Amino acid sequence: MRVIKFCSFIAVFGLCIVSAGCSQKFRYEKTDTITMDEAKSYTIDGPKSDQKLKVEVTSDEPVMVIVHLEGDKADVKGKIEPTKEGNCEVNIPAGKTFVIVVAGNKKATFTLKVNSV
Numbered sequence: 001m002r003v004i005k006f007c008s009f010i011a012v013f014g015l016c017i018v019s020a021g022c023s024q025k026f027r028y029e030k031t032d033t034i035t036m037d038e039a040k041s042y043t044i045d046g047p048k049s050d051q052k053l054k055v056e057v058t059s060d061e062p063v064m065v066i067v068h069l070e071g072d073k074a075d076v077k078g079k080i081e082p083t084k085e086g087n088c089e090v091n092i093p094a095g096k097t098f099v100i101v102v103a104g105n106k107k108a109t110f111t112l113k114v115n116s117v
Contacts, residue, residue, distance in 0.1 A: 026051055028114040032102070034063070039103035043070060044114070046096040052117040055080070055100065056087040059110035063102050070097040089117060 026047045034040055047053070055078055057065050065080040067090050077098070078090035082105075092098050102110060 024048055024116075026053055026114065026116045029111065031109070031111045033107065033109045034102060034104050035107050037105060039101055042100045042102075042112070044098055044100065046092050046098055047094065047116070049094045050091070051094075052089055052091050054087055054089050054113075054115050054117050056113040056115075057083075057102065057110055058085045059104070059108045060084070061104055061106045061108035063104040063108050063110050065112070066101045066103075068099055068101075069093075070099050073099075 024047070028044055030042060032040060055065060055067055057063060057080055062082040062084055064082045065078075065086070065088070066076055067078040067088070068074075068076050069092075077092070078088035080086040080088050090098075100112060100114070102112060
């Protein structure tokens with residue numbers, strides 16, 4: 001009987017450890033300003049596992065946001081058309097560095113947030 005209880009405990013403990021490692025949340029936040037007709041790029045280390053991320057922007061003037069993997073500008077993972085507030089979801093492979101580009105036609109102060117979905 002003790003052996004069964006001990007094995008059950010080990011199995012539950014093991015599941016807790018495995019599930020804790022799989023649930024790492026990705027978070028990134030940046031507040032910045034761009035000038036008229038400027039674009040800024042933010043290079044971000046990717047998540048430890050494949051993840052779907054939500055990219056959000058809020059701004060006092062319309063800005064456009066583009067997300068792509070580092071070194072592959074042609075493969076756009078997500079895009080937010082010029083807006084004061086918007087979001088998109090992107091799939092980022094494990095360990096892949098990605099780039100978020102924010103651009104606008106007017107001076108704008110914005111907040112960029114990236115979180116696990």
